[in-house]
Amino acid sequence: MLTSAGHSLSVYFKSDSSLSRSGFNATYMIAKCGGNMSATFTPQYFTSPNYPSLYTNNADCVWTIKPSIPAFLVELIVMELRTESCCDYVEVHDSSRMLGRLKGNARNRVFMSQSGELKIRFHSDQSVAFAGFRAPSLVYTCGTNHTATTTPTPLTSPHYPDNYPNNLECEWNLVARGSFQVELNVVELLLSAANYVDIFDGVMKLARLKGNITARSYISTSGGLRVVFHSDGSVTMRGFNATFVQGEIIIIKLKPTSCQTNLVATTETQYFSSTNYPDNYPNNEDCSWTITTDPSQQIELNIIEMEIEQCCDHLEVFDGDSLVAELAGSATNQQFTSSSGVLLIRFTDGTEVRGFNATIYEVTPQPI
Structure with missing residues (x-):
């Protein structure tokens, strides 16, 4: 199957003066864009029509990307985008909510679903065309349940030490076996002003961490801790790096x-x-x-x-x-x-x- 790089496709047939055969039979149609995709741990790339050549006019393409693993989420990275700044765009939707609209020039914009799937819409009008976009999708987990052991286990914001994505609401539940407790050690935390990490011991909030913080420790009074990370649609930064471990509170008895x-x-x-x-x-x-x-x-x-x-x-x-x-x-x-x-x-x-x-x-x- 052949797809044109522009708005037209020419087919030339030539025969000489020697033998003849039955010839060829072909069909043609408007090239389809959009479709359903399944995100995996291996990046699945898709592009606007004809990328990196000029996209077609009057395109209206929709891709629905679902995670290949139930309960996982979808991450989309728009690695490169170039469209007409006034009228052509890419929209990213999570369920009924629009996460962003990109147009003009953009690079390495990251979007993460909250409901399990993403819808990407590419629209172009009848005028100027550009190269369009290229993007991979993959599955990721933003929060999960962990059982603490005697070996420290890392816990980080998505993409750490690179900047975390916008519009996250991640929750990790850290539990310990038997009568043990959980100790969380926040090694580094760097968040923009409106973003935060909440730490809960049962229903009690131990702390809300914001800004620039190093070397904080929190210990559960029962069997576990809950860590909630929130980011909004504004500036993103490195995020946080922490470890958690199973143990007992070490008490220094004062004489x-x-x-x-x-x-x-x-x-x-x-x-x-x-x-x-x-x-x-x-x-x-x-x-x-x-x-x-x-x-x-x-x-x-x-x-x-x-x-x-x-x-x-x-x-x-x-x-x-x-x-x-x-x-x-x-x-x-x-x-x-x-x-x-x-x-x-x-x-x-x-x-x-x-x-x-x-x-x-x-x-x-x-x-x-």
Whole structure:
């Protein structure tokens, strides 16, 4: 089968003065564009009619691309596009939602489905024609379920360390076997202003991460963590790189003589706790921990678990000289960030209960 490179096709037949035969029989029709495709892990390329030569006028082509594996999604990469800037275009649709319209000149634009399939429409009018477009499609997963093991497992945003695509809503569920817990270590995170990563311990949100962050750790209080990544239709960046591992919380039990002490926050996560944790603390304690770091940095405090008497025991958090929280009763994963390089934690009690454990680490202030 032959397809013209332009708007016409000429067929020439020549015979000489020698023998003759029955000749040929042929059909012709308008070349079809569009169709149904199945995305796999191997890129499946498709193009506008005649690419890289000029596309035909008055084309209206629609491709429907479905994943070859149920529950997977479709990724489309428009590697190169050149059309008439006023009137010819490529539209990318996810179900009933348009993800983008490209016209003029574009390169390496990435689109990802949210419903399982993509529809691509190419339209040209009756005037000027250009080279058109070339694009591969393939399947991908944006979020899934993982079981943590004792070996750290990588977890990254799509395309990391290259920029993540627009319009993502990815969710990873990280679970541990038996009575173990999950520890998530965010190695690097670089997101544009409107994009974020949410981290949940059950139904409780532990953190919303935005901007530029390094070296953060989060530990489940039960059997798992949930990580949700959102990107909008604006600027994209590198995304995030993290690992997760199965383990038990390492508790540094502070001796009674350490009830009044100074701690220095670094970029490594450090644990501290009430006396005897996870066993009951003694009666009538009045403990304080002064946590410092470089004056140009900040301190992030995460109260992983707290169980103290509601009526009479108190855990106070001071940012410098200012009281920012007074906690009592039960709580998990309460986070506080200093405005400078000093935090003070004070714990007073009257009766014996379980107490608390917490982590501290140094963070770099984010520009406002």
